[in-house]
Amino acid sequence: MYKNRKAIKALLIFYVIILAIMLVKAPSFFSVDNAMDILLNVSTTAIAALGMLCVLLVGDIDVSVGAILAACCTTTGLLAKAGMPLIVVIAGSMLVGIVLGLVNGMIVTILKLDAIVATLGLLSIYRGLLIIITKGSWINGLPKNILNLGQGRAFGIPIPVYIMILVAVIMWFVLNRTEWGRNFYAVGSNPASARLSGINVRKTRIIAFAVCGVLVGLAASIYTTRYGGIQSNTGKGWEMTLISSAVVGGASTVGGEGDVSGVFLGALLISALGTVLVFFGIDALWEQAVQGLIIFVSVASYAIDFKKLKSRFVKGGAEND
């Protein structure tokens, strides 16, 4: 009911087409190394996109995630350089994420602002403050043992991939089997009826923003340790990557629709596209155009499917999705 089956179907068709073309044009695409590379690339995006999913589910949107990523990356970098153990570094990064998420949620709900406007303002505030505090310096030379988080492998599979799977499982459980998750869907589908059925709408929306912040914080520690250093402009435009991952994966921007598997497939498509285009031999300059086209086509195809379904429904077919 909450799943956007059309989105997932359309995505799977996309994957089949892409893989079929790859099989003919570039068989070298199908190597274990390449698969691991793609999975490693998708891990940070997928983790954070699941956070974005929560915010979208309650009918809000968070465009400040790029700035939150930068803040959490800086926290990770500073804690790691101070010689803290890995667990403290990750916890610190997630703590910064959750605090900024809570700030977002409270400003949106208590001041009753449009989420897009409020987080837009907060985006420039966070970014400005971050650069004032760090003086725009880059962070490099993190200790080796910390870098294991982003660069290490266990049984031949990169560690971030395990973390991604763990997060996906937890998020699936939270969204489908806990009160919090059901509240997200209820609030996004119809805030008024959610309130009448006794759900604390404001609290639910704040929780969604906090979950987004915490997952961005986790993604940030992987991101930092993977690249071994961060620049002051980390995460610029990242909000668009996350929003398009979620939306291509079938999440609705008006709330109440979307699920973990769809968002994972969406994030995989968005972040694997770069690699695919390289194998196609397409100039990197055209990458963004192709990416835009694919987002456009996939989103449009869901809508067309929906129309067909409606006409079938009107004719009296007892189709139920």
Added chain:
Amino acid sequence: MIKKLTKNNFFILLVVLAIVMGVMSNLSDYFLTPLYLLNATRFISETSLIGLGMTLVILTGGIDLSVGSMMALSSVCLGLFCQIGIPSILAVVFSLLIGALGGMLNGYVVCKLKLPALIVTLATMELFRGIALGISGGSAIAIPENLYFLGQGDIGPLPVQLVVTTLVYIIVAVFIYKTNFGVYLKSIGYNEEVAVFSGIRVTWNKVKAYVLSGFFAALLGVLFTCRVSSAKADYGNNYEMDAITIAVFGGASLAGGKVSFAGAYIAAIIIVMIRLGLTTAAIQTEVQSVIIGLILILAVAFNNFVASRKTVEM
């Protein structure tokens, strides 16, 4: 009297503008000189132009995130058209047409496929910017010198941009306030379903709003390119954010049906003045972004507060 005035968003904006001007002129000696202000109108005109298109789309209850990318695409097209030897005037016209076509694409997809404008224009934002990058090869393209006038010239004592933007604002204001077009857009924004049943051609009118938004973005691309004398695909990054800020700061409600064109213009002046003033006073851009972010949030919160008081009194 005071109660009545504080209810009026436009009056509040003027007060904010006066405060901003006062603070800025204290920060820097150059700020309040005629030459400086006249030069500032070039930036103000450009910024307010992109806010105007966004205001129109927000009036219908939509949003257009593709404006910054459309600006870059029209800029690159202008450069390429000139490069292959099309006369300058025609090149400008073609670039503007591309803006209108891009807007039409947005509008038709939003209306016909019944998709949220946020998603559609998010996709075309990537698409337009990607095409601009691809066709330009990512490098800057020089434009012929006879086009410099559009960005750097003056008509009488006034900069060209100021004249163009003022004309555009007047034309749009006449169409919105003196013809049915404004009423149609407003009723679509308030309640699309009711608009359909009232016999308003919703698709036709909505597409017109998106076409205008694309057209103004392309116009900005042309003016901007002529001011900086070269075309490049990375122009207009994050301009969609500026545009939304201006429209909302000016008094627009993102739910649709309520905007203020005069408010948007003043909001554009305020934002440009803050940026220029702080730059002249040698304050870091980071501090500027914090200040602008704060102003946006406070302004919208204040607007909401005023609006909620209004409904209670009624």
